[in-house]
Amino acid sequence: MKIAIVCYPTFGGSGVVATELGIALTEHGHEVHFITYKQPVRLDLISHHIHFHEVSVNEYPLFHYQPYELALSSKLVNVVKQYGIELLHVHYAIPHAYAGYMAKKMLEAEGITLPMVTTLHGTDITLVGNHPFYKPAVTFSINKSDIVTSVSQSLKEDTHRLFDIKNEIIVVPNFIDMEKHINPYTDCQRDLMAEPHERIITHVSNLRPVKRVKDAIEIFDRILKKMPARLLIVGEGPEKEACEALCVEKGIDEKVAFLGNSNEVDKILCFSDLFLLPSEKESFGLAALEAMASGVPVVSSNTGGLPEVNIHGVSGYLSEVGNIDEMASNAISILSSDDTLAKFKIQAKEMAQRFDTARIVPQYEAVYEKALQLVI
Ligand code: GMT
Numbered sequence: 001m002k003i004a005i006v007c008y009p010t011f012g013g014s015g016v017v018a019t020e021l022g023i024a025l026t027e028h029g030h031e032v033h034f035i036t037y038k039q040p041v042r043l044d045l046i047s048h049h050i051h052f053h054e055v056s057v058n059e060y061p062l063f064h065y066q067p068y069e070l071a072l073s074s075k076l077v078n079v080v081k082q083y084g085i086e087l088l089h090v091h092y093a094i095p096h097a098y099a100g101y102m103a104k105k106m107l108e109a110e111g112i113t114l115p116m117v118t119t120l121h122g123t124d125i126t127l128v129g130n131h132p133f134y135k136p137a138v139t140f141s142i143n144k145s146d147i148v149t150s151v152s153q154s155l156k157e158d159t160h161r162l163f164d165i166k167n168e169i170i171v172v173p174n175f176i177d178m179e180k181h182i183n184p185y186t187d188c189q190r191d192l193m194a195e196p197h198e199r200i201i202t203h204v205s206n207l208r209p210v211k212r213v214k215d216a217i218e219i220f221d222r223i224l225k226k227m228p229a230r231l232l233i234v235g236e237g238p239e240k241e242a243c244e245a246l247c248v249e250k251g252i253d254e255k256v257a258f259l260g261n262s263n264e265v266d267k268i269l270c271f272s273d274l275f276l277l278p279s280e281k282e283s284f285g286l287a288a289l290e291a292m293a294s295g296v297p298v299v300s301s302n303t304g305g306l307p308e309v310n311i312h313g314v315s316g317y318l319s320e321v322g323n324i325d326e327m328a329s330n331a332i333s334i335l336s337s338d339d340t341l342a343k344f345k346i347q348a349k350e351m352a353q354r355f356d357t358a359r360i361v362p363q364y365e366a367v368y369e370k371a372l373q374l375v376i
Contacts, residue, residue, distance in 0.1 A: 122283025207237025
């Protein structure tokens, strides 16, 4: 099948999932065309079945806001016609489902039928999409999608609660290639980051307020009072400065490393003992799944889709959002004994197996088949 994928090309989970999906689809014999404003960060274009089409928006002084949706829908029309695309899969409703629907209608006027699958990822529904500025357009474009999927049961329920959605929402969870997480590193280079007796605790996110990175620092501070440890914070975002200041204020700044955005998260996870994800909202928590796949237990909040991923008492622990004391005591209970830590590491990996690429990508292929049938 010739599939066009529209996504955000950044480090965000939705872009990562879209990219990994595209790559996996080419391994199943499909031809995939990524259409976005920059080459996705996880895409290295090594296969001739993968194409990347850049959407450019010309600056024009009249425009206070550049019309990206217009450029995207025009690009979609051109790519669909030039390459004979059979199906469009848009990740993240805003503005991709909207632009996709416009492209679909423009093509329809030329006698070309293009089924559109929209995957909802989280903030497009729970944070941004339900703002009155966007809600009518988001509701419209979700309802006009041929098939809608969500990355967790929790996000499906949130979508029905927050929007008047007429069509069925199919849950297709995010996934991880477990084969790539059979630890390929003989030497994790742990000694670059910590002393042998220190536990390594990691947090990976876009450092936005919704991630509650300061809670992660508070949890780490409590762990540090019980055992030697290091905290690695991976990612860039608006909370970074305030978090750095909090570490200085607590006198723990020498124990915390801010590593910035990284394409080598798996290498960092390779030597991590525990992953912290105390988010306010999290439709799925791909970062938690990536940690689990690397055998890193997760202490997280119990918001959104996290309980579907991180299993309490098995792959880690869940607590109410903001319950820093409980999260710290759960972290300490995992980290205090080598045996307990080893048990949680094994169990984290086992729980990640449920989301192996081999199990989930065929679910997307089934969705595509269904979408094709719908428009015949
Ligand atoms: O977490 C973010 O702020 C980024 C956001 C995105 O759109 O890339 O992540 C969302 O989609 C991910 C992939 O499906 C999910 O794993 C994240 O849980 C979800 N984030 C939120 O719901 C806050």
